[in-house]
Amino acid sequence: MPSLQTWTGPLGVTIDYTEIQSWGRVRVAAGGPSGPTPHRPAAAAAFEAQARADRCRVLWFGVETPEDIAPNRPSLVIGAEPVWGAGRWPAMVTRKASVRAQIRRAANKGVTIEPWSSDRVRASAELRAVLADWLARRGLPPMSFMADPFVLDAPGDRRFWVATRNDRAIGYLALRPGDEVFVEWIIQRREAPNGTAALLLDTALRDSGCPAFTLGMVPLSTHAPLSDTAPSLLVRGLLTWTRAHATRFYNFGGLERFKAKFVPDRWRPLHLVTTGRPISVFTFHDVAAAFAAPRAPTRFVGRALLDAAAHEIRDATEAARDWLSSR
Structure with a gap:
């Protein structure tokens, strides 16, 4: 593309x-x-x-x-697009019981999150299988321009966090660093436990020092x-x-x-x-x-x-x- x-x-x-x-x-x-x-x-x-x-x-x-x-x-x-100020994420999690419950639920189901290097991302067949599973459930064919999901082969300056369960990758998050971090993709397998996305987001933001960030555009x-x-x-x-x-x-x-x-x-x-x-x-x-x-x-x-x-x-x-x- x-x-x-x-x-x-x-x-x-x-x-x-x-x-x-x-x-x-x-x-x-x-x-x-x-x-x-x-x-x-x-x-x-x-x-x-x-x-x-x-x-x-x-x-x-x-x-x-x-x-x-x-x-x-x-x-x-x-x-x-939704925007959060620097340092605001932990306070939101403290206030929002439903988000805390989702994070705990995924952790209790054995989901663990760790950062992956760009080289490991590029070499991973597991992450491409996660992406293929996610794409198969979309209502549209893969898009390009600002919605191009094929970022694993050319990570550039992106940083990645990967969710695993039973030693198997079940999801990943990709973000673009900057004065305001852009959380570009949260991709999951169908069988990822409820709360995996919230756990990915929580871990990535805390590892990054809880910067100002956005989750990107919601059209219309x-x-x-x-x-x-x-x-x-x-x-x-x-x-x-x-x-x-x-x-x-x-x-x-x-x-x-x-x-x-x-x-x-x-x-x-x-x-x-x-x-x-x-x-x-x-x-x-x-x-x-x-x-x-x-x-x-x-x-x-x-x-x-x-x-x-x-x-x-x-x-x-x-x-x-x-x-x-x-x-």
């Missing part, structure tokens, strides 16, 4: 992006510029100028502060505020329909509930920002192309529908077999 590239601009500002083919070539940035705040708009302008010279359009996805790109750009709130989060400018009726209808009816493929509500149970300090809105074009359904085709790459969005959706049909047939067959065997 296409990996993110990093563009380095003046005065240490960087921009992560992927280039895809939608209706023409598009460079989709993963978040806004990173680096000294006063220099971010100039770096964004330079990035867009280079893209224009290369005959590419630019789209900014998951931007915390649209003014880091430029003032008065068309923007739309497309989700929110109900914790996100309304956009300053209302989107078009067509875009509003698309987002409403997606949130209401696409849960067979992507469980928006379940993801939000999982992250909310750890009681974040706040939810930070994230935006979609264009270079000046109004945000339309065609803008979301560009977004879909980034996450579906290297497949076209239509092929990606077609594959998802076929997989869903196969799951429904398999579930119906198993239910019929169980009913017949019980007679």
Whole structure:
């Protein structure tokens, strides 16, 4: 799958992006510029100028502060991410009895957590089996761009913690260090005991000194505020329909509930920002192309529908077999 590239601009500002083919070539940035705040708009302008010279359009996805790109750009709130301040995790665990119970439950079931080196992660067939088991239960085919789960072969600066039970890997957590840690992935096998994710998170954060951290974006989060400018009726209808009816493929509500149970300090809105074009359904085709790459969005959706049909047939067959065997 296409990996993110990093563009380095003046005065240490960087921009992560992927280039895809939608209706023409598009460079989709993963978040806004990173680096000294006063220099971010100039770096964004330079990035867009280079893209224009290369005959590419630019789209900014998951931007915390649209003014880091430029003032008065068309923007739309497309989700929110939960954020915890430095040192806040232990206090939350002390207050939240249900989280403590989950952590104890996993530990009592014999789950142990330990950090693994990047070399051990790269060499581990066990972790790839954990990932394969997790992917087989997703409603969508594997995605790319900001949701690429294939990080085991190229860990980069990520740190990993692995959950084992009876000397067998049953889950892992991957985080990206920084001034604010990004807990990027929590992956588990189907048979992982309830509470394994909470135990992974608790161990990783305490081992890291309980830094400020985020669990990443929840698309179309109900914790996100309304956009300053209302989107078009067509875009509003698309987002409403997606949130209401696409849960067979992507469980928006379940993801939000999982992250909310750890009681974040706040939810930070994230935006979609264009270079000046109004945000339309065609803008979301560009977004879909980034996450579906290297497949076209239509092929990606077609594959998802076929997989869903196969799951429904398999579930119906198993239910019929169980009913017949019980007679």
